[in-house]
Amino acid sequence: MMKQKWILGLVVAVSVGCLTACSSIGLPEPTKNFVGGTKEETKKAVEDLYKSVFEDYEVILSSGKMSVPDIEAKLHKSDRVIHSWVIESAAADPSRQRYAFSDLDGDGQSEMIIGSQAAGKNYFLTGVYYLKDGQPSLLADGFVAGQGGARSAIKLFKTGEILSLGWSSGTGDGVGTLDKLEGAKGITKLSSKEIKITDKKLLEKFGKTEADELTPDQLSWKEFSYTPSKERLTSTSEMTTSSSSGNAKDPKGTTSSKSEEKGPWTAGKSAALAEFMVTWGNQMGQPNYQKGIVAGNIGADMLYWTDGSKLDAEFSKTGSGTAKYRIVETYSNWDKYPTVHNYFFAITDTGEGIVFHSPTTNGDKMYLNPTENVDLRNNFASLVK
Numbered sequence: 001m002m003k004q005k006w007i008l009g010l011v012v013a014v015s016v017g018c019l020t021a022c023s024s025i026g027l028p029e030p031t032k033n034f035v036g037g038t039k040e041e042t043k044k045a046v047e048d049l050y051k052s053v054f055e056d057y058e059v060i061l062s063s064g065k066m067s068v069p070d071i072e073a074k075l076h077k078s079d080r081v082i083h084s085w086v087i088e089s090a091a092a093d094p095s096r097q098r099y100a101f102s103d104l105d106g107d108g109q110s111e112m113i114i115g116s117q118a119a120g121k122n123y124f125l126t127g128v129y130y131l132k133d134g135q136p137s138l139l140a141d142g143f144v145a146g147q148g149g150a151r152s153a154i155k156l157f158k159t160g161e162i163l164s165l166g167w168s169s170g171t172g173d174g175v176g177t178l179d180k181l182e183g184a185k186g187i188t189k190l191s192s193k194e195i196k197i198t199d200k201k202l203l204e205k206f207g208k209t210e211a212d213e214l215t216p217d218q219l220s221w222k223e224f225s226y227t228p229s230k231e232r233l234t235s236t237s238e239m240t241t242s243s244s245s246g247n248a249k250d251p252k253g254t255t256s257s258k259s260e261e262k263g264p265w266t267a268g269k270s271a272a273l274a275e276f277m278v279t280w281g282n283q284m285g286q287p288n289y290q291k292g293i294v295a296g297n298i299g300a301d302m303l304y305w306t307d308g309s310k311l312d313a314e315f316s317k318t319g320s321g322t323a324k325y326r327i328v329e330t331y332s333n334w335d336k337y338p339t340v341h342n343y344f345f346a347i348t349d350t351g352e353g354i355v356f357h358s359p360t361t362n363g364d365k366m367y368l369n370p371t372e373n374v375d376l377r378n379n380f381a382s383l384v385k
Helices: 002-023 029-036 039-049 051-061 068-073 084-092 230-245 267-283 374-384
Strands: 097-102 111-119 122-132 135-141 150-156 161-168 173-181 187-196 303-305 313-315 325-332 342-348 353-358 366-370
Touching (some): 039 051, 051 084, 084 122, 135 161, 267 325
Antiparallel strands (some): 097 111, 111 122, 122 135, 173 187, 342 353, 353 366
């Protein structure tokens, strides 16, 4: 009996001693978060750190038809502002904007990544934020200029590096800068080099491989919470009313009629073009063309020549219509975002086939020019005859 009491006393003493000692040991922050709160509380704590970014995107995504300068005036002031093309793209298509958190450099503090959902699990990174002196700071951004050939893209790596690429779509020439996140130390610039965006060994120039990448599909993306603008609510309401009434409208806003049931473009020709696009895309090294413009609903009123003048066009399933150009098919390869090719196949008012090309991926206008690809032109022309 005495032996049992002695053992019990020893256990109690050890337990008390352990509790006393453990209380004086500083637990790592992740462990404290786990012990002190739920996952939801930890998530909220991270989001609170980037509160100003969420507030900026609330302004952008709710802006409707507000001009970019007016939007910029309402954003938080910082040492690096959001690029105007990023703002315009996000404002034009708010429902596709997403965010994710990832501890890129493994210091226990998450960075915030902004992206635009292109198609399926394809995301184009538009911003990377880190904490600088406790405040969110923009490290890199990605965009495709609605006009001109400016392009910018971001690549993340599992060891904390961020590669920022900037180039011209016309030449493919540009500059790449590799930075590294190093916790409290901040950002270290590792290298900056001239690049050719089509270079298959581009990553090797910076000592990286595709296996080193932290790709967008590896992140847990979340939708932004925002208040839709009155213009978007009105537009959505009109589309719903039109759909429920059975009075379908084409993208130009004109009511479809039975007179459009017959025309030079048929289901058989459409199938033949689809088959050709697969073969042609593979030959061009641009596989995975998809029917439609994956960016969203593109109306004929959004189509312009590259010189800025309006394109006299309308969408038509059969090639019939009143506009000079009746667009019967569209294809794009958004899996290669931001190097995107959009093709508009149209029949003219004189019955000839013409194919337009557009590299535009954001904004409320798409800029087109006749394609220079001979095979594409000739194939479509032969189908139209």
